[in-house]
Amino acid sequence: MRDPLGGWLTTEQLRERDHLVFSTARELGIPVAWNLAGGYQEEADGSIPRLLEIHRNTAIECLRHL
Numbered sequence: 001m002r003d004p005l006g007g008w009l010t011t012e013q014l015r016e017r018d019h020l021v022f023s024t025a026r027e028l029g030i031p032v033a034w035n036l037a038g039g040y041q042e043e044a045d046g047s048i049p050r051l052l053e054i055h056r057n058t059a060i061e062c063l064r065h066l
Contacts, residue, residue, distance in 0.1 A: 015058075
């Protein structure tokens with residue numbers, strides 16, 4: 001996997017971060033909007049399955065806390 005600008009958090013840590021952000025915002029009644037960012041996790045063949053997993057996890061966590 002090539003990710004020249006990332007590598008600080010694992011996919012699971014990113015999901016936990018998203019869970020904490022969305023659950024806390026809901027508890028406090030704070031509206032949230034998010035912007036998909038990143039796009040640097042590219043496989044050697046040019047595909048982006050890990051990036052898609054990260055974005056999917058963010059959407060799932062958001063939906064869990066509507």
